[in-house]
Amino acid sequence: MTSTSRRAFLAGGAGVAAALALPTAAGAADQEPGGPEPITADVAVVGAGLAGLTAARRLAAAGASVVVLEARDRVGGRTLNHAIGGGKVAEAGGEFVGPTQNRIVALAQEVGLGVFDAYDTGQNIYVNGLAHLKYSDTGLLGTAPPDPLLLLDIIKLSQQIDLMVRNFPVATPWTAPNAAKYDAETLESWVRANAINDNGIVGILRPFTEALVGAEPGDLSFLHVLAYVAGAGDETHPGTFERLFNVRNGAQQSRIVGGSQLISERVAAALGSSVRLSTPVRGIAQTDSGVTVTSDAVTVTAQRVVVAVPPPLAARIDYAPLLPAARDLLTQRFAMGALMKVEAVYPTSFWRAEKLTGQFLTVGGPVGYAFDNSPPDGTPGVLAGFVGGTQNHIWGPKPPAERRAAVLAQYARLFRDDRFLSPSDYFDMDWTQEEWSRGGPTAIAAPGTLTSFGPALTAPVGRIHWAGTETSDYWQGYMDGAVRSGERAAAEVSSLL
Amino acid sequence: MTSTSRRAFLAGGAGVAAALALPTAAGAADQEPGGPEPITADVAVVGAGLAGLTAARRLAAAGASVVVLEARDRVGGRTLNHAIGGGKVAEAGGEFVGPTQNRIVALAQEVGLGVFDAYDTGQNIYVNGLAHLKYSDTGLLGTAPPDPLLLLDIIKLSQQIDLMVRNFPVATPWTAPNAAKYDAETLESWVRANAINDNGIVGILRPFTEALVGAEPGDLSFLHVLAYVAGAGDETHPGTFERLFNVRNGAQQSRIVGGSQLISERVAAALGSSVRLSTPVRGIAQTDSGVTVTSDAVTVTAQRVVVAVPPPLAARIDYAPLLPAARDLLTQRFAMGALMKVEAVYPTSFWRAEKLTGQFLTVGGPVGYAFDNSPPDGTPGVLAGFVGGTQNHIWGPKPPAERRAAVLAQYARLFRDDRFLSPSDYFDMDWTQEEWSRGGPTAIAAPGTLTSFGPALTAPVGRIHWAGTETSDYWQGYMDGAVRSGERAAAEVSSLL
Numbered sequence: 002m003t004s005t006s007r008r009a010f011l012a013g014g015a016g017v018a019a020a021l022a023l024p025t026a027a028g029a030a031d032q033e034p035g036g037p038e039p040i041t042a043d044v045a046v047v048g049a050g051l052a053g054l055t056a057a058r059r060l061a062a063a064g065a066s067v068v069v070l071e072a073r074d075r076v077g078g079r080t081l082n083h084a085i086g087g088g089k090v091a092e093a094g095g096e097f098v099g100p101t102q103n104r105i106v107a108l109a110q111e112v113g114l115g116v117f118d119a120y121d122t123g124q125n126i127y128v129n130g131l132a133h134l135k136y137s138d139t140g141l142l143g144t145a146p147p148d149p150l151l152l153l154d155i156i157k158l159s160q161q162i163d164l165m166v167r168n169f170p171v172a173t174p175w176t177a178p179n180a181a182k183y184d185a186e187t188l189e190s191w192v193r194a195n196a197i198n199d200n201g202i203v204g205i206l207r208p209f210t211e212a213l214v215g216a217e218p219g220d221l222s223f224l225h226v227l228a229y230v231a232g233a234g235d236e237t238h239p240g241t242f243e244r245l246f247n248v249r250n251g252a253q254q255s256r257i258v259g260g261s262q263l264i265s266e267r268v269a270a271a272l273g274s275s276v277r278l279s280t281p282v283r284g285i286a287q288t289d290s291g292v293t294v295t296s297d298a299v300t301v302t303a304q305r306v307v308v309a310v311p312p313p314l315a316a317r318i319d320y321a322p323l324l325p326a327a328r329d330l331l332t333q334r335f336a337m338g339a340l341m342k343v344e345a346v347y348p349t350s351f352w353r354a355e356k357l358t359g360q361f362l363t364v365g366g367p368v369g370y371a372f373d374n375s376p377p378d379g380t381p382g383v384l385a386g387f388v389g390g391t392q393n394h395i396w397g398p399k400p401p402a403e404r405r406a407a408v409l410a411q412y413a414r415l416f417r418d419d420r421f422l423s424p425s426d427y428f429d430m431d432w433t434q435e436e437w438s439r440g441g442p443t444a445i446a447a448p449g450t451l452t453s454f455g456p457a458l459t460a461p462v463g464r465i466h467w468a469g470t471e472t473s474d475y476w477q478g479y480m481d482g483a484v485r486s487g488e489r490a491a492a493e494v495s496s497l498l
Numbered sequence: 499m500t501s502t503s504r505r506a507f508l509a510g511g512a513g514v515a516a517a518l519a520l521p522t523a524a525g526a527a528d529q530e531p532g533g534p535e536p537i538t539a540d541v542a543v544v545g546a547g548l549a550g551l552t553a554a555r556r557l558a559a560a561g562a563s564v565v566v567l568e569a570r571d572r573v574g575g576r577t578l579n580h581a582i583g584g585g586k587v588a589e590a591g592g593e594f595v596g597p598t599q600n601r602i603v604a605l606a607q608e609v610g611l612g613v614f615d616a617y618d619t620g621q622n623i624y625v626n627g628l629a630h631l632k633y634s635d636t637g638l639l640g641t642a643p644p645d646p647l648l649l650l651d652i653i654k655l656s657q658q659i660d661l662m663v664r665n666f667p668v669a670t671p672w673t674a675p676n677a678a679k680y681d682a683e684t685l686e687s688w689v690r691a692n693a694i695n696d697n698g699i700v701g702i703l704r705p706f707t708e709a710l711v712g713a714e715p716g717d718l719s720f721l722h723v724l725a726y727v728a729g730a731g732d733e734t735h736p737g738t739f740e741r742l743f744n745v746r747n748g749a750q751q752s753r754i755v756g757g758s759q760l761i762s763e764r765v766a767a768a769l770g771s772s773v774r775l776s777t778p779v780r781g782i783a784q785t786d787s788g789v790t791v792t793s794d795a796v797t798v799t800a801q802r803v804v805v806a807v808p809p810p811l812a813a814r815i816d817y818a819p820l821l822p823a824a825r826d827l828l829t830q831r832f833a834m835g836a837l838m839k840v841e842a843v844y845p846t847s848f849w850r851a852e853k854l855t856g857q858f859l860t861v862g863g864p865v866g867y868a869f870d871n872s873p874p875d876g877t878p879g880v881l882a883g884f885v886g887g888t889q890n891h892i893w894g895p896k897p898p899a900e901r902r903a904a905v906l907a908q909y910a911r912l913f914r915d916d917r918f919l920s921p922s923d924y925f926d927m928d929w930t931q932e933e934w935s936r937g938g939p940t941a942i943a944a945p946g947t948l949t950s951f952g953p954a955l956t957a958p959v960g961r962i963h964w965a966g967t968e969t970s971d972y973w974q975g976y977m978d979g980a981v982r983s984g985e986r987a988a989a990e991v992s993s994l995l
Contacts, residue, residue: 185716186687187945193683194691219682220946313830317814326836326894326930330937333810333833336944339823394950397823433823440827447833447944448684449717453891 037300042068042275044494045294045303047282047318050078051480052468053309054268054276055108055487056494061272063495068301069272070294072281072437076269079441080480082260083428085346089376090260091383093342093430095442095480096374099254100244101235102481104488105264109257112267116255120373121248123353126361128415129205138358143247146362151205154196159242161195162230166240169231172474174224175455184224184452191223208362208369209246211389214445214478215338215432220390222448232475232482240475248360248372252479258377261480281437284319285465292464304498307490309468311444312458313337314437324462331454334447335471337440339393339433343368343386343408346426350375350382352416359384361415366392367407371415381425384412388429397431404429443478444471459489466490534797539565539772541991542791542800544779544815547575548977549965550806551765551773552605552984553991558769560992565798566769567791569778569934573766576938577977579757580925582843586873587757588880590839590927592939592977593871596751597741598732599978601985602761606754609764613752617870618745620850623858625912626702635855640744643859648702651693656739658692659727663737666728669971671721672952681721681949688720705859705866706743708886711942711975712835712929717887719945729972729979737972745857745869749976755874758977778934781816782962789961801995804987806965808941809955810834811934821959828951831944832968834937836890836930840865840883840905843923847872847879849913856881858912863889864904868912878922881909885926894928901926940975941968956986963987 044060046053049071057067075081082090098105098116106116124135127146138144145155170176175184183191192206193199206218214221214229233252234240244251257264269276277299284295285306294301308315316332323329350373352359359373368386375383386408388396396404405427412421432441459472468490473482541557543550546568554564572578579587595602595613603613621632624643635641642652667673672681680688689703690696703715711718711726730749731737741748754761766773774796781792782803791798805812813829820826847870849856856870865883872880883905885893893901902924909918929938956969965987970979 181716185684185714186690187682187684190683190687190691194687217682217946217950219678220944220950313813316810323931323933326928326937327891330833330836330930333936334944336827336830339827339950391950394824431823433827434820436820439830440823447717447831449714453714453717453888 037295037298040068040299040301042066042301042303043305043498045070045292045301045306046309047294047306048078048309048469049076049265049269049276049278050309050469051080051105051108051265051483052078052470052487052490053307054265054272055484056307056309056468056491057272057275058268059488059491060494061275063491065495065498067272067275068303069269069276070280070282070296070299070301071276071278074279076276076278077262077265078483079432079438080262080265081430082262083344083430085381085383085426089381091344091346091374091376091385092261093344093428094262094432096256096261097253098257098480099252100250101233101238102252102476102479103235104484105479105481108268108484109264112264112271114264114267115258117258117377119248119253119256120350120353120375120379121358121360123356123358125358126415128361128363130364138247138249143243143249144251144360145246146205148205150198151201154198154202158192158196158202162227162242166227166231169227169240171228171231171240173455174228174231175452177224177227180224181452183227184222184449186223187219187448188221188223188226189217189219192218204364205362207390208364211392212370212387214443215340215389215393215441216445217390220445222446222450224451225446228451229477232473232477235475253372282318284321286321287463287465305464305466305494307466307468307494309487309490311335311337311438311469311471313439313444315467320465325457327454328457328460328462331450331457334450334454335444336447337433337438337444338442339390339397340441341388341393341397341429341431341433343388343404343429344374344427345384345409345412345421345424347382347384347420347424350379351420352382352384352418353379355418357416363415367396367404368392368411371412384421386412393431393433397433401429461493466493534792534795537565537796537798539563539798539800540802540995542567542789542798542803543806544791544803545575545806545966546573546762546766546773546775547806547966548577548602548762548980549575549967549984549987550804551762551769552981553804553806553965553988554769554772555765556985556988557991558772560988562992562995564769564772565800566766566773567777567779567793567796567798568773568775571776573773573775574759574762575980576929576935577759577762578927579759580841580927582878582880582923586878588841588843588871588873588882589758590841590925591759591929593753593758594750595754595977596749597747598730598735599749599973599976600732601981602976602978605765605981606761609761609768611761611764612755614755614874616745616750616753617847617850617872617876618855618857620853620855622855623912625858625860627861635744635746640740640746641748641857642743643702645702647695648698651695651699655689655693655699659724659739663724663728666724666737668725668728668737670952671725671728672949674721674724677721678949680724681719681946683720684716684945685718685720685723686714686716689715701861702859704887705861708889709837709867709884711940712837712886712890712938713942714887717942719943719948721948722943725948726974729970729974732972750869779815781818783818784960784962802961802963802991804963804965804991806984806987808832808834808935808966808968810936810941812964817962822954824951825954825957825959828947828954831947831951832941833944834930834935834941835939836887836894837938838885838890838894838926838928838930840885840901840926841871841924842881842906842909842918842921844879844881844917844921847876848917849879849881849915850876852915854913860912864893864901865889865908868909881918883909890928890930894930898926958990963990
């Protein structure tokens with residue numbers, strides 16, 4: 002800590018109260034007219050998504066002065082509330098929370114937000130070729146469809162995976178048994194080598210991985226998939242495939258009252274003027290005594306910096322000196338998925354009266370997986386769908402009207418109900434079109450990445466610390482992983498200030 | 499073409515003569531003191547490697563005004579001559595040419611440079627576990643080692659691959675039969691599914707792919723590998739695995755007199771002041787009427803721009819408007835390999851008297867593949883080795899003295915000759931440490947990339963055209979592919995000026 006910082010030496014455990022009255026970063030008095038505004042702080046944070054905001058909140062609570070530089074004109078990163086009238090919202094980005102996602106739920110509670118159950122009463126729809134089935138997720142397979150052609154494989158392969166992730170080293174997947182072998186194959190090639198009905202299983206995995214990570218089974222390192230499954234838990238509950246996949250008792254069980262982006266908005270409000278919007282970071286320069294973070298509008302001099310953006314975006318910052326090769330090559334090998342959320346709004350959630358949950362899973366597009374995304378009181382009715390991976394590549398570039406018509410026609414066809422053709426509102430959000438996300442919902446590791454470069458995902462480089470959901474041990478790719486990563490980065494930095 | 503351009507309307511076929519007296523790009527007179535220098539040209543080219551220089555040369559020859567913006571303080575990109583005394587050089591980057599690599603050889607000839615045979619007289623060394631064999635590449639297997647444990651697989655798998663690449667659509671690999679399937683698996687998983695001795699073959703493939711693309715067999719999309727093999731030819735000679743792999747009659751057959759970088763230097767000299775060094779491009783903005791290419795030092799207003807840098811580097815330029823999602827996601831999924839060249843210089847190429855070629859192939863590191871890199875007259879003797887992929891990750895971060903000692907000890911051990919321990923000079927070049935390459939020798943596509951995003955590799959985006967060896971149909975990853983890509987981009991642009 003230098004004499005230019007204004008860190009308040011608070012007693013430990015100051016918590017939220019301190020965050021609400023945090024020491025603010027200092028704008029220096031010698032600003033030149035027209036040049037970037039100079040700011041001094043203990044810690045600069047790049048990115049005001051859940052990871053960056055959590056890190057900043059923790060550091061501020063511990064008495065450090067922080068400044069958060071956000072490229073967008075809003076906070077929340079890959080969460081985004083969309084107003085649907087009457088003061089209600091439907092999320093256009095990340096939204097679900099579930100069992101063992103304790104850190105995001107705790108953060109929500111800290112800022113006064115509760116959770117509610119995602120609507121899951123009634124039957125799901127499954128459409129695959131000639132099969133058009135209704136089923137409840139209270140059965141043996143949970144949210145997985147009861148397709149007789151796939152039944153044996155679903156049971157066999159999910160059990161195999163659950164066995165493989167027992168005692169899995171979630172923070173260091175590259176040390177897992179057979180890590181190099183699993184990292185040298187894709188989820189698809191592993192399935193093809195192990196399934197009875199390999200084409201069938203790969204087919205039904207597509208809408209699943211398209212929704213989960215915006216990619217195809219053949220894009221994913223199998224080791225990365227195992228790490229993802231192993232991370233679907235917490236320190237006392239080992240991850241399971243079922244918890245990742247399911248709504249009931251799974252990662253899609255609950256939602257945030259008021260919409261998930263509200264968490265970030267409240268955390269940012271508590272941080273006050275320390276959060277600078279519309280301030281994309283261009284460069285990070287380190288010296289022995291500090292770090293300088295530059296944007297067009299401000300230049301921040303700090304002791305440490307937390308970079309809380311996905312690896313492919315972190316790659317586009319200029320670092321001086323250059324980062325170690327392993328870190329740069331890592332960022333070249335993590336790529337954002339391709340995901341769009343399409344949402345149709347209806348005066349009521351009329352499918353509930355038909356004893357339908359609103360969920361469907363289907364092979365083919367545009368939408369692979371859809372669900373009821375209505376507000377807590379069910380009015381208006383919102384049916385949201387994921388258009389990911391190959392479906393995103395196909396449908397993303399099409400004219401919006403054509404895409405909307407195809408989505409609504411699909412809803413009507415799969416639910417066998419023409420009321421879906423006439424929503425009162427419709428919107429979609431293609432995360433691949435976002436300059437400051439470049440895809441969604443998360444960055445995925447190409448085969449070979451974790452075993453060759455995994456440690457560089459979190460290893461600090463001098464005064465640079467890395468956060469973002471991709472760096473989390475548990476629930477990477479989820480809001481919970483983002484919060485965990487921010488907590489971890491804040492702890493790293495706090496110990497060094 | 500706007501009125502501000504100074505394109506000379508030469509008759510067609512002006513060729514080299516025109517290039518040597520090319521219309522120069524115009525520095526406008528209204529430059530503000532201290533601001534970037536404004537330049538107007540028909541075409542801006544980003545990158546003065548072989549691709550960018552070839553494009554610029556072609557365009558200039560056709561009468562267009564061009565300006566080439568190069569980030570480094572030198573031209574040549576991934577080629578680099580290293581002086582070894584007496585006016586002689588050894589290449590620290592790309593250097594080999596071979597049959598069907600007609601475009602690079604033609605370009606060399608145009609600038610007055612010839613080729614000479616890489617030294618290949620005598621026996622190669624192969625060391626793998628207990629096997630320590632000497633063999634000549636004049637046998638059935640060419641440069642491949644005569645390992646009895648691998649013999650059947652080498653014959654079987656290389657024949658399988660050669661069959662698979664017959665009639666392969668080199669410009670559009672994603673349209674090949676079974677493209678989606680092959681793109682959903684890695685080279686390693688394909689080999690494991692098809693080899694008799696899968697561990698043995700994967701083991702010997704490692705030093706091969708480490709040298710070839712700086713990566714491991716498990717990192718590579720099998721479709722990308724097929725495209726690479728299919729591209730080891732030209733319009734009249736279909737690619738073969740043997741031509742890719744071999745020295746004799748293969749891609750490592752010949753070298754450039756004076757060193758490969760000299761080609762770029764001569765092309766740049768002919769382009770004169772149009773080539774701007776130490777000018778990294780930060781942004782490219784398009785309008786309906788033109789394109790503006792910005793760097794710290796200059797701002798170029800042009801009709802078209804050719805971006806001739808590898809995809810992961812192209813990703814780090816700011817584009818306005820944003821590129822289509824498919825192009826951005828493509829650049830996130832191509833990653834540079836990790837490659838270092840280590841070179842030991844001796845007063846003479848003494849191994850030649852021992853009837854050794856200087857080549858070895860071995861499982862383990864630091865060096866996986868070594869070869870005689872002496873000047874045409876064999877004096878001094880230079881033994882070069884590749885430290886790629888995992889070996890690069892291991893040895894790249896080590897202290898230079900430790901790495902040098904390990905390399906020389908390996909040379910002495912494998913050649914059973916302690917003279918290798920005492921070079922008169924030693925240097926290494928780690929391409930992962932290069933800010934403007936970020937790895938080497940080429941960018942490789944993660945599984946799923948070509949089938950989902952392949953067309954975006956070359957498809958122009960408005961006024962932006964893409965070059966670079968990664969975009970070539972034949973000999974992608976090689977100097978010849980770079981030249982081909984520059985010719986293709988120049989043809990695209992010429993037809994639109």
